[in-house]
Amino acid sequence: MIRVALADDQAMIRAGLRMVLETEPDLQVVAEAADGADALAVTRRARPDVVLLDIAMPRLDGLAAARQIAALPAPPRIIMLTTFDSDDNLYAALRAGASGFLLKVSPPEQLVTAIRVVAGGAALLDPAVTTRVIAAFAHQPAPQPPPELAQLTPRELDVLRLLARGLSNSEIADHLTLGEATVKTHVARVLMKLGLRDRVQAVVYAYENGVIRVGG
Structure with a gap:
């Protein structure tokens, strides 16, 4: 309940x-x-x-x-x-x-x-x-990447970029040729390493900190 x-x-x-x-x-x-x-x-x-x-x-x-x-x-x-x-x-x-x-x-x-x-x-x-x-981040200058991003592996960074574009776990899995369970693990690790509560915060974080740019 x-x-x-x-x-x-x-x-x-x-x-x-x-x-x-x-x-x-x-x-x-x-x-x-x-x-x-x-x-x-x-x-x-x-x-x-x-x-x-x-x-x-x-x-x-x-x-x-x-x-x-x-x-x-x-x-x-x-x-x-x-x-x-x-x-x-x-x-x-x-x-x-x-x-x-x-x-x-x-x-x-x-x-x-x-x-x-x-x-x-x-x-x-x-x-x-x-x-x-x-769209709100479309015309903002690219910020300096925050130091905590260095904690992410290249694969976790890929997952964060795709997550920020609104892809689901299954869509990320298809894009990266990974199992959905593996993607779920990567998402959990990204949130933990960056101190984020959920996917919405991850999307905002990615755009605010230049991980992904609109159209990129």
């Missing part, structure tokens, strides 16, 4: 989310919060596996709450929900520790999938905004 906490300042939104999630046999809503401060409190108390956080909330907004929740011991996975799809919100959410980013207009089945994906240790972005993660 995946335990979920809901944080949104609009009671009707929370009720709608609860209605969607409680129809799924493997999802359980264990807590609700009307602002970011309450979200932090209920996360500490209820220990959910996944927290759905609205970005725009009173007292403590969703981004600030995400940073504090991500800093907790054994933190839950975080999915940011917003009616806005601005680049600033997207990057701020990723850097705050979110593993997912969804627009509130996303269909219910996409929300359910996102919860299952992030609860399983992966990451997910709304398809409507994913391409902008890449």
Whole structure:
């Protein structure tokens, strides 16, 4: 059972989310919060596996709450929900520790999938905004490679580049003529060596640090 906490300042939104999630046999809503401060409190108390956080909330907004929740011991996975799809919100959410980013207009089945994906240790972005993660780095000057990249083997660097282009493990395996289990191991080692939480952070890291350039 995946335990979920809901944080949104609009009671009707929370009720709608609860209605969607409680129809799924493997999802359980264990807590609700009307602002970011309450979200932090209920996360500490209820220990959910996944927290759905609205970005725009009173007292403590969703981004600030995400940073504090991500800093907790054994933190839950975080999915940011917003009616806005601005680049600033997207990057701020990723850097705050979110593993997912969804627009509130996303269909219910996409929300359910996102919860299952992030609860399983992966990451997910709304398809409507994913391409902008890449496009935002198109005209930035190439940065100096950070020292931790030297820890990666040539094969792990290949995997990181393909991962950053959005390829799945099976697609990376086909591209590099490797077994999918081997690719999964390489991905895990890349994340560990670079201190990254998941694939979304790896994508942002790769573009921010010049591992891959748009069109490259």
